[in-house]
Amino acid sequence: MHSKVMxxxxxxxxxxxxxxxxxxxxxxxxxxxDFELPIPExxxxxxxxxxxxxxxxxxxxxxxxxxxxxxxxxxxxxxxxQEEAPAVNELYQKMQAxxxxxxxxxxxxxxxxxxxxxxxxxxxxxxxxxPLFPDQDMSIYKALSGAGTPGFIGVRFDEGKKGxxxxxxxxxxxxxxxxxxxxxxxxxxx
Amino acid sequence: xxxxxxxxxxxxxxxxxxxxxxxxxxxxxxxxxxxSESIYDTGHLKPIDxxxxxxxxxxxxxxxxxxxxxxxxxxxxxxxxKNVVISFVPAAWTPVCSDQWPGYAITRRYFDDxxxxxxxxxxxxxxxxxxxxxxxxxxxxxxxxxxxxxxxTAEAYGLLRSDGTSERALVFIDKHGVIRDIYxxxxxxxxxxxxxxxxxxxxx
Numbered sequence: 001m002h003s004k005v006m007x008x009x010x011x012x013x014x015x016x017x018x019x020x021x022x023x024x025x026x027x028x029x030x031x032x033x034d035f036e037l038p039i040p041e042x043x044x045x046x047x048x049x050x051x052x053x054x055x056x057x058x059x060x061x062x063x064x065x066x067x068x069x070x071x072x073x074x075x076x077x078x079x080x081x082q083e084e085a086p087a088v089n090e091l092y093q094k095m096q097a098x099x100x101x102x103x104x105x106x107x108x109x110x111x112x113x114x115x116x117x118x119x120x121x122x123x124x125x126x127x128x129x130x131p132l133f134p135d136q137d138m139s140i141y142k143a144l145s146g147a148g149t150p151g152f153i154g155v156r157f158d159e160g161k162k163g164x165x166x167x168x169x170x171x172x173x174x175x176x177x178x179x180x181x182x183x184x185x186x187x188x189x190x
Numbered sequence: 191x192x193x194x195x196x197x198x199x200x201x202x203x204x205x206x207x208x209x210x211x212x213x214x215x216x217x218x219x220x221x222x223x224x225x226s227e228s229i230y231d232t233g234h235l236k237p238i239d240x241x242x243x244x245x246x247x248x249x250x251x252x253x254x255x256x257x258x259x260x261x262x263x264x265x266x267x268x269x270x271x272k273n274v275v276i277s278f279v280p281a282a283w284t285p286v287c288s289d290q291w292p293g294y295a296i297t298r299r300y301f302d303d304x305x306x307x308x309x310x311x312x313x314x315x316x317x318x319x320x321x322x323x324x325x326x327x328x329x330x331x332x333x334x335x336x337x338x339x340x341x342x343t344a345e346a347y348g349l350l351r352s353d354g355t356s357e358r359a360l361v362f363i364d365k366h367g368v369i370r371d372i373y374x375x376x377x378x379x380x381x382x383x384x385x386x387x388x389x390x391x392x393x394x
Binding site: 075076077078079082083113115117118121122156 | 384
């Protein structure tokens with residue numbers, strides 16, 4: 001009797017585990033909403049994204065030279081984003097280390113409700129090398145249906161350079177290696 | 191026969207338990223990161239709901255309040271020693287406030303540069319403030335409770351709202367105890383960091 005209860009309890013808990021923080025969006029083709037970002041003034045950032053030669057002052061996520069773009073939703077004021085920042089830096093380094101051997105994965109940060117000054121402060125505090133963009137009025141956060149910070153949205157470029165959201169995660173990731181492996185897997189499914 | 195069946199049953203239970211345990215840390219980790227779900231959504235509030243009783247140039251009304259550090263902090267004890275920035279926030283466990291102080295956790299150098307201390311004040315009691323601020327990472331500044339007589343300090347500054355919470359306000363006080371600037375923010379919006387940094391620079 002006791003063990004039966006345990007087994008039932010076990011299955012109930014399994015149900016909870018499977019409703020974890022990762023929501024593969026493959027089942028439904030969720031298209032990336034259309035929004036523009038300013039071309040970074042910092043030449044290194046513009047080069048990293050491959051948007052240095054775009055005419056005008058703005059670009060779209062789908063203009064980025066990548067197979068997969070990971071969008072980090074963060075806020076300078078969010079303690080978990082602060083805590084996660086070193087891990088995200090590590091993830092960026094590992095993305096870079098893939099070189100030409102692996103898929104081309106890029107990362108950008110969107111500072112939800114942060115002013116340019118606040119985004120700069122976050123960048124300087126944690127020595128963040130990848131491009132960060134302020135989203136002071138939260139228009140991008142809302143367009144992306146952000147659900148808290150930190151949050152991560154993986155975008156894959158499919159035929160015709162259409163951006164498809166392949167991953168949504170609220171909260172931090174557990175290990176940079178596992179998270180990168182997951183992104184690589186999404187890139188391979190193209 | 192019976193014991194054998196029972197054994198097999200517990201074997202499965204152990205296997206299942208192991209499986210669950212192997213998956214659980216991931217889930218707990220996620221849960222840990224969702225403390226923000228404990229935050230009560232106040233909805234949009236009347237931007238400002240009080241009338242200031244002090245102005246720049248006035249001597250800042252003195253107060254002595256209990257801090258979550260266990261100390262009792264008297265404003266006038268900083269006179270002649272430190273500039274003081276008071277950050278009044280409306281209440282614990284509410285959306286914008288839960289974000290504002292964690293930001294100050296990583297901005298200490300601006301205060302140090304201006305030879306200033308930061309005092310965070312809400313109308314909540316010490317125990318509530320303690321529990322609330324523990325999820326904020328390194329809170330290096332004193333967090334004071336203006337709980338009893340309820341909101342008396344906020345009221346002395348004209349920052350107590352009609353519902354017993356306080357305004358979201360920054361008060362900049364120099365080493366002579368004189369108020370140099372007061373910024374009463376729309377309660378729904380965080381004061382921008384650049385404003386804080388600008389005013390701190392003026393205290394130098």
